[in-house]
Amino acid sequence: xxxxxxxxxxxxxxxxxxxxxxxxxARYPDGKHKSALIPVxxxxxxxxxxxxxxxxxxxxxxxLNLKPIEVYEVASFYTMFNLNPVxxxxxxxxxxxxxxxxxxxxxVEHIEKKLNIKDGETTADGxxxxxxxECLGSCGTAPMMMIGAQFHENLTYEKVDTILxxxxxxxxxxxxxxxxxxxxx
Amino acid sequence: MGKKLLLAYDHVPGIKGFEVYRANGGxxxxxxxxxxMSPDAVVEEVKKSGLRGRGGxxxxxxxxWSFLAKPEGVARYLVCNADESxxxxxxxxxxxxxxxxxxxxxMITSGFALGATAGYIYIRGEYFYIVSILEKAIxxxxxxxFLGKNILGSGFNYDLYVHVGAGAYICGEETxxxxxxxxxxxxxxxxxxxxxxxxxxxxxTVVNNVETIAAVVPIINDGGEAYAAxxxxxxxxxxxxxxxxxxxxxxxxxxxxxxxxxxxxxSDEYCGGIKNGKKLKAVVAGxxxxxILPADKILTTPSGEKRLMSYESLAxxxxxxxxxxxxxGFIVMDETASVxxxxxxxxxxxxxxxxxxxxxxxxxxxxxxxxxxxILDGHGTMEDIELLWEIQSKIEGxxxxxxxxxxxxxxxxxxxxxxxxxxxxxxxxxxxxxxxxYDSVNQLVSA
Amino acid sequence: MAKVTIDGKTIEVADGTTILxxxxxxxxxxxxxxxxxxxxxxxxGGYCRTCLVEVTKGSEKDPxxxxxxxxxxxxxVMDGMEVGNLTSPKVIEARKGVVEFLLLNHPLDCPICDQAxxxxxxxxxxxxGSAKTRTDFERRTFEKISLGDKIQLHMTRCILCYxxxxxxxxxxxxxxxxxxxxxxxxxxxxxxxxxxDNDFSGNVIDVCPVGALTDKTFRFKSRVxxxxxxxxxxxxxxxxxKVHLWYKGEEVLRVTGxxxxxxxxxxxxxxxxxxxxxxxxxxxxxxxxxVNRHSVISANHYQTLKMGSEFKLNDVKPLSxxxxxxx
Numbered sequence: 001x002x003x004x005x006x007x008x009x010x011x012x013x014x015x016x017x018x019x020x021x022x023x024x025x026a027r028y029p030d031g032k033h034k035s036a037l038i039p040v041x042x043x044x045x046x047x048x049x050x051x052x053x054x055x056x057x058x059x060x061x062x063x064l065n066l067k068p069i070e071v072y073e074v075a076s077f078y079t080m081f082n083l084n085p086v087x088x089x090x091x092x093x094x095x096x097x098x099x100x101x102x103x104x105x106x107x108v109e110h111i112e113k114k115l116n117i118k119d120g121e122t123t124a125d126g127x128x129x130x131x132x133x134e135c136l137g138s139c140g141t142a143p144m145m146m147i148g149a150q151f152h153e154n155l156t157y158e159k160v161d162t163i164l165x166x167x168x169x170x171x172x173x174x175x176x177x178x179x180x181x182x183x184x185x
Numbered sequence: 186m187g188k189k190l191l192l193a194y195d196h197v198p199g200i201k202g203f204e205v206y207r208a209n210g211g212x213x214x215x216x217x218x219x220x221x222m223s224p225d226a227v228v229e230e231v232k233k234s235g236l237r238g239r240g241g242x243x244x245x246x247x248x249x250w251s252f253l254a255k256p257e258g259v260a261r262y263l264v265c266n267a268d269e270s271x272x273x274x275x276x277x278x279x280x281x282x283x284x285x286x287x288x289x290x291x292m293i294t295s296g297f298a299l300g301a302t303a304g305y306i307y308i309r310g311e312y313f314y315i316v317s318i319l320e321k322a323i324x325x326x327x328x329x330x331f332l333g334k335n336i337l338g339s340g341f342n343y344d345l346y347v348h349v350g351a352g353a354y355i356c357g358e359e360t361x362x363x364x365x366x367x368x369x370x371x372x373x374x375x376x377x378x379x380x381x382x383x384x385x386x387x388x389x390t391v392v393n394n395v396e397t398i399a400a401v402v403p404i405i406n407d408g409g410e411a412y413a414a415x416x417x418x419x420x421x422x423x424x425x426x427x428x429x430x431x432x433x434x435x436x437x438x439x440x441x442x443x444x445x446x447x448x449x450x451x452s453d454e455y456c457g458g459i460k461n462g463k464k465l466k467a468v469v470a471g472x473x474x475x476x477i478l479p480a481d482k483i484l485t486t487p488s489g490e491k492r493l494m495s496y497e498s499l500a501x502x503x504x505x506x507x508x509x510x511x512x513x514g515f516i517v518m519d520e521t522a523s524v525x526x527x528x529x530x531x532x533x534x535x536x537x538x539x540x541x542x543x544x545x546x547x548x549x550x551x552x553x554x555x556x557x558x559x560i561l562d563g564h565g566t567m568e569d570i571e572l573l574w575e576i577q578s579k580i581e582g583x584x585x586x587x588x589x590x591x592x593x594x595x596x597x598x599x600x601x602x603x604x605x606x607x608x609x610x611x612x613x614x615x616x617x618x619x620x621x622x623y624d625s626v627n628q629l630v631s632a
Numbered sequence: 633m634a635k636v637t638i639d640g641k642t643i644e645v646a647d648g649t650t651i652l653x654x655x656x657x658x659x660x661x662x663x664x665x666x667x668x669x670x671x672x673x674x675x676x677g678g679y680c681r682t683c684l685v686e687v688t689k690g691s692e693k694d695p696x697x698x699x700x701x702x703x704x705x706x707x708x709v710m711d712g713m714e715v716g717n718l719t720s721p722k723v724i725e726a727r728k729g730v731v732e733f734l735l736l737n738h739p740l741d742c743p744i745c746d747q748a749x750x751x752x753x754x755x756x757x758x759x760x761g762s763a764k765t766r767t768d769f770e771r772r773t774f775e776k777i778s779l780g781d782k783i784q785l786h787m788t789r790c791i792l793c794y795x796x797x798x799x800x801x802x803x804x805x806x807x808x809x810x811x812x813x814x815x816x817x818x819x820x821x822x823x824x825x826x827x828x829d830n831d832f833s834g835n836v837i838d839v840c841p842v843g844a845l846t847d848k849t850f851r852f853k854s855r856v857x858x859x860x861x862x863x864x865x866x867x868x869x870x871x872x873x874k875v876h877l878w879y880k881g882e883e884v885l886r887v888t889g890x891x892x893x894x895x896x897x898x899x900x901x902x903x904x905x906x907x908x909x910x911x912x913x914x915x916x917x918x919x920x921x922x923v924n925r926h927s928v929i930s931a932n933h934y935q936t937l938k939m940g941s942e943f944k945l946n947d948v949k950p951l952s953x954x955x956x957x958x959x
Contacts, residue, residue, distance in 0.1 A: 077540075
């Protein structure tokens with residue numbers, strides 16, 4: 001079993017996350033704890049304000065007993081990991097073929113106009129970030145966007161407005177763990 | 186109505202939960218296999234069934250299983266490829282989120298056949314909400330004695346886990362998936378060795394798609410021969426087709442292989458015809474990687490017969506006039522759609538998803554995207570069309586993994602069948618509708 | 633043992649030999665070019681695709697040809713195998729494509745690159761490439777990062793051969809650099825500002841086939857073809873101490889590991905030998921380093937057959953190009 005050594009670092013997993021990490025590590029054979037890296041990076045991103053700062057990645061390296069560079073290499077490969085800060089609601093709009101055929105570009109432009117930001121930017125109040133992404137497997141219910149773990153499908157301008165307005169009212173950070181029972185992660 | 190083998194109980198309320206699933210015949214294949222069959226007998230049934238890999242390549246599953254090395258004292262793994270990311274494909278998502286237990290059941294029965302010590306379901310990170318659904322199903326299976334130690338008193342020990350990815354199409358390639366499962370970058374491995382010899386953690390491993398694993402359930406329940414009797418010829422059984430684009434009824438359909446393409450597009454049982462009464466222009470029949478075909482070629486084979494929804498019929502004519510069943514991602518385009526613009530979304534996709542390991546794919550995919558963007562912007566030349574053709578031909582077959590081919594084929598087929606449309610963009614560059622074409626953006630700008 | 637025929641020349645080699653190794657045994661005329669393979673680095677090769685060859689006959693047992701071109705560095709020979717390298721039009725075409733891909737985003741700043749003259753990409757482009765460019769897009773650039781005062785990184789020149797990552801993984805226990813990001817945005821980096829600092833870090837320079845990683849202590853001091861490589865050794869407690877000293881006049885401008893005829897390091901050396909021992913008196917001179925007669929260095933090379941103690945630097949006289957056969 002992997003032993004977690006204490007270390008001085010401003011960014012630290014809380015005890016609840018550490019317990020989940022232990023559970024995750026136990027899924028892989030002894031000595032293969034590197035397998036837990038991606039699931040644990042997801043946890044880190046959710047816990048540390050929606051992005052993976054170098055300090056957050058170093059914390060992941062510490063708990064999994066990996067070299068920091070191994071964590072950077074992996075985190076920078078996968079597009080769901082944000083290496084820069086993002087708004088509380090990261091809006092990921094699919095733009096590949098089927099979504100494009102059903103008006104994804106128009107949806108993106110609508111959001112850009114509504115929030116007054118461009119693809120890849122964050123609103124001044126730090127509420128929203130907009131990111132166009134590749135196929136999310138929602139082709140039959142296109143166009144779509146994903147906010148946190150939630151798929152919003154068959155989008156219309158009105159639907160987008162309602163969703164974004166309610167996000168703003170709620171004023172809560174959305175993560176991939178929304179509606180995910182941590183017992184079932 | 187065609188025969189339904191995977192989605193037969195899709196309409197039953199509560200089928201997501203263990204009780205209802207079990208009451209409708211769930212987990213019978215596990216009982217049958219572990220209590221009355223030898224592992225080899227299960228493999229034999231799968232061979233008899235003629236089941237072929239449903240992830241895209243269509244390789245015979247039973248044969249893949251029989252390649253698995255079985256050295257004494259070495260762990261074996263069964264890994265489920267739930268990294269569904271091929272544009273146009275959403276069948277695995279549909280199946281897992283609605284009937285999670287059929288995948289769990291298939292993983293147990295298949296794991297038994299292979300003598301696996303553990304199974305992992307590698308699911309793409311964007312399907313995060315399905316992780317909970319699967320974990321819950323697995324928990325229920327454990328609670329009812331279908332997972333864990335000494336399953337149903339048979340002496341078979343088997344654990345099943347879900348592993349979540351984080352956004353990388355390339356992890357659908359089986360060796361990239363294994364790398365990712367080991368906590369590394371999703372770089373495909375150089376083969377040989379194949380996973381059947383050295384896969385996860387260097388141990389013998391079988392990687393199968395969600396739908397393939399699920400199909401093992403009816404095969405064991407009803408026997409391989411019964412499964413082989415469904416479908417047509419070497420395209421045995423049913424196939425989940427993800428239908429999208431300009432059709433009246435997009436969605437996931439379980440079809441008996443052998444129905445006509447025309448029926449699939451126009452009948453009310455399936456796609457329900459082209460939206461807004463428009464005319465059919467083109468179809469990408471098996472996910473973004475397969476060649477796009479114009480209406481006449483998708484509906485009829487070179488010999489003038491009606492084309493069928495099957496591995497063989499869709500491939501009839503080779504790449505000159507045929508395509509592939511692939512993953513069954515069926516994207517329909519009406520007469521208003523621009524093939525060149527659609528191709529740009531594919532080219533951007535492959536550029537975005539290239540892992541960057543080998544040079545033809547790393548450099549070639551980005552180059553093709555840039556040239557297509559240039560053509561759409563009205564700055565293209567006739568030479569650019571030739572150059573596109575050249576580039577795809579230099580990528581195809583020369584890369585470590587099939588992503589290179591997958592990036593090349595859509596470009597080749599679009600030029601092959603729709604060259605005049607490319608030329609239109611070049612000739613009428615001043616009259617182009619001003620549309621914004623998004624380039625690959627890889628990183629979010631700092632807040 | 634396995635009998636393999638490459639471009640019509642047959643050799644018998646041990647089982648488990650790769651096509652590339654077998655071709656190298658036959659000789660330079662049939663050996664495919666390589667960029668990412670390095671004989672001293674495990675798991676290297678397979679990425680660049682320059683060594684693709686056509687297997688026209690799989691083996692005596694199964695004579696079917698292989699459906700695709702294969703990377704000769706990662707494909708083992710089989711008994712009776714027949715391979716086409718320079719005799720295969722398919723290979724020549726594909727290789728031309730690979731060169732074009734590798735050069736697509738390469739800056740072509742050879743006039744200011746320290747690697748010029750010993751750059752594998754230059755040789756590859758010259759021997760296997762096409763003479764014209766078909767792209768007018770802006771080339772890729774990267775943010776500059778520093779790796780400390782010994783090693784210079786020019787990411788724009790990198791062809792992502794992974795050799796520097798593998799050397800750090802395989803001969804040091806604290807790798808701090810790696811390949812970050814994905815696709816054509818991939819880059820060699822430490823991610824956070826970090827110095828590559830360990831006793832063997834300098835080997836990343838020797839394994840780099842292009843000018844992406846160069847020796848800062850040698851930077852802009854001389855064109856390599858104006859320097860004279862000399863074999864030398866010293867007693868070193870960290871490494872074999874076997875090196876090449878690169879002289880200009882009587883001054884040692886740089887120290888590198890010894891390279892074989894394929895341009896691959898024979899033995900990795902430590903940083904003390906590489907960076908701190910730059911006086912002739914630090915070393916025992918073994919004699920002139922063999923230089924491939926195709927190398928640009930040979931054009932300005934020198935002739936002396938005196939070895940060991942008889943060897944005097946001052947006796948070394950440049951030869952004319954016609955005489956400059958080197959050894």
